[in-house]
Amino acid sequence: MDWKHDLLWNKSKVNAYTAHQQDKTTHFFPLWCSIALETLSRATLAFVHPSLLADPTKGSNILYVFGFYNEKEPAKSVPIKTVFDRLTKIIVPFTMKEYDICMNFMERRNRELHSGGAAFEDYPPKVWLADFYRICNILITFQKKEMKDWLSDDDAKIALEMIKKDYNKIKATVKKLITTHKDDFYRKPKADQKTLRAKAEKSHLFALHSIRVYSSHILCPACKSKALSADRLQGLTNHILKVRKLLDKFQYFQQSFIVGLVN
Amino acid sequence: MIKINHIELEQNYWTVFQADNLNDLLTIAQRIGEVIPSRKNSNDLIDTLTIKSKNAANPKSLSALYGDKDFPFHTDGAYLTEPPKYVILRSPKLIRNCPTIICKPIFTTADKKNLMKNVWLVNGGRGKFYTSMLEENNNDYRIRFDLNCMRPALADFKSSADIMASAISISDNQEINWNANQCIIFNNWKLLHSRADATNSSDRILERIWIKN
Numbered sequence: 001m002d003w004k005h006d007l008l009w010n011k012s013k014v015n016a017y018t019a020h021q022q023d024k025t026t027h028f029f030p031l032w033c034s035i036a037l038e039t040l041s042r043a044t045l046a047f048v049h050p051s052l053l054a055d056p057t058k059g060s061n062i063l064y065v066f067g068f069y070n071e072k073e074p075a076k077s078v079p080i081k082t083v084f085d086r087l088t089k090i091i092v093p094f095t096m097k098e099y100d101i102c103m104n105f106m107e108r109r110n111r112e113l114h115s116g117g118a119a120f121e122d123y124p125p126k127v128w129l130a131d132f133y134r135i136c137n138i139l140i141t142f143q144k145k146e147m148k149d150w151l152s153d154d155d156a157k158i159a160l161e162m163i164k165k166d167y168n169k170i171k172a173t174v175k176k177l178i179t180t181h182k183d184d185f186y187r188k189p190k191a192d193q194k195t196l197r198a199k200a201e202k203s204h205l206f207a208l209h210s211i212r213v214y215s216s217h218i219l220c221p222a223c224k225s226k227a228l229s230a231d232r233l234q235g236l237t238n239h240i241l242k243v244r245k246l247l248d249k250f251q252y253f254q255q256s257f258i259v260g261l262v263n
Numbered sequence: 264m265i266k267i268n269h270i271e272l273e274q275n276y277w278t279v280f281q282a283d284n285l286n287d288l289l290t291i292a293q294r295i296g297e298v299i300p301s302r303k304n305s306n307d308l309i310d311t312l313t314i315k316s317k318n319a320a321n322p323k324s325l326s327a328l329y330g331d332k333d334f335p336f337h338t339d340g341a342y343l344t345e346p347p348k349y350v351i352l353r354s355p356k357l358i359r360n361c362p363t364i365i366c367k368p369i370f371t372t373a374d375k376k377n378l379m380k381n382v383w384l385v386n387g388g389r390g391k392f393y394t395s396m397l398e399e400n401n402n403d404y405r406i407r408f409d410l411n412c413m414r415p416a417l418a419d420f421k422s423s424a425d426i427m428a429s430a431i432s433i434s435d436n437q438e439i440n441w442n443a444n445q446c447i448i449f450n451n452w453k454l455l456h457s458r459a460d461a462t463n464s465s466d467r468i469l470e471r472i473w474i475k476n
Contacts, residue, residue, distance in 0.1 A: 002392075004344065010382045010393035014416045017382075021417075149380060152419065 003050040008043035013150055015039050020155045027120035033132055034109035041083045044139045052086055053077045080106050093138045101131050130166040133159040181222035200225035265291050277365055277449035282353055292351055297475040310471040314461045323388050331462050336366050336431055336455040341409035342387020347473035351448045354441035354469055361464035362438040366455040368430035381420035387412030396423045405452040
């Protein structure tokens with residue numbers, strides 16, 4: 001059975017090493033990275049269970065996972081689109097944003113392989129590499145492994161540095177946004193500030209009803225109005241028993257911030 | 264009545280015992296785990312290992328490469344995605360001057376890390392697949408080592424062969440000399456084994472049983 005986790009993990013590693021041996025200015029680098037991403041994604045599903053890779057349209061594909069194999073009927077695995085779709089439901093940090101990035105990468109790969117077009121030309125690493133490493137890291141850590149288990153020590157160091165810088169870039173952008181909105185708000189006359197705060201209060205109440213994910217009440221870091229931080233449940237820790245009350249401790253993965261004044 | 268010292272097997276990964284009857288031995292083996300045939304397209308659960316010249320041997324076997332000379336250290340069934348965990352060998356008669364050698368390789372933490380990381384390609388006639396010489400297995404590790412059916416998947420990974428050679432060279436090897444009806448059971452996931460030069464032991468016969476897990 002070729003869909004065992006170890007087999008796919010090792011294959012993805014060979015593909016990742018091969019990718020990093022390519023000249024990074026050529027189309028070979030993103031092409032091999034896309035192959036490494038596909039095998040790594042499939043390894044991630046196999047880590048949960050290899051049956052997640054079986055194409056459900058035919059029962060024989062499921063039987064293959066459990067060792068019942070008919071040589072005349074080769075087993076078929078799910079297409080990569082389904083792999084990424086399943087990952088969004090299994091790994092919390094692998095959101096629709098990561099799905100879109102991966103699909104974009106795969107569509108380019110398919111254009112490269114199935115057409116006469118040069119899909120990876122004018123596609124420099126600065127456009128995609130940080131995202132690629134970040135997504136791979138999500139998949140690797142889910143498999144209880146580290147980047148240095150997947151890449152050479154030197155390449156792993158670079159990858160982690162790029163992820164860190166990308167995270168810092170997001171942090172810097174958010175900080176800049178807050179400062180801009182804060183300046184905008186406090187430059188307004190006091191009366192306008194009061195009106196806007198009242199409006200925010202109302203919006204906050206309406207937002208409460210429309211949110212279907214987990215959320216927590218906070219103050220807007222820019223204007224100090226009432227706001228909501230909307231999250232997705234990342235995990236549930238063990239139950240905690242506190243004076244006749246059973247409490248559950250939730251862990252959230254922050255996704256969006258909602259306030260009446262600041263988008 | 265066959266008695267296997269299971270504590271010794273657990274602690275040292277090998278133990279010797281006596282078995283006069285092959286059927287009883289098979290019954291005991293089946294109590295330990297699933298007994299599997301070692302030959303492709305064969306249902307025989309007991310193999311007979313004899314000394315063969317290079318020309319007379321199965322082209323995929325060690326005998327085809329080494330004939331009656333020393334066999335290198337290896338684990339059995341390295342070409343299977345799931346190699347047998349235990350191997351039982353039995354000698355029906357006394358064998359002079361051709362021991363089986365058991366080796367428990369000594370690895371440093373860095374060695375283990377590299378052996379687990381480096382990917383090797385297995386091609387032993389039962390499908391090609393990628394693996395490593397040390398595989399994680401329920402918070403423990405399993406050794407897979409047979410240079411006759413394994414090669415580095417990329418040049419970056421070839422250091423595993425040197426690491427294994429070094430681990431073998433510093434280990435304390437044990438020679439198993441064969442008396443009549445003597446048996447050994449060893450953990451094939453933890454120990455390597457080899458055969459000494461058999462130039463003067465052409466009538467050497469061993470019976471072998473593989474136990475999956």
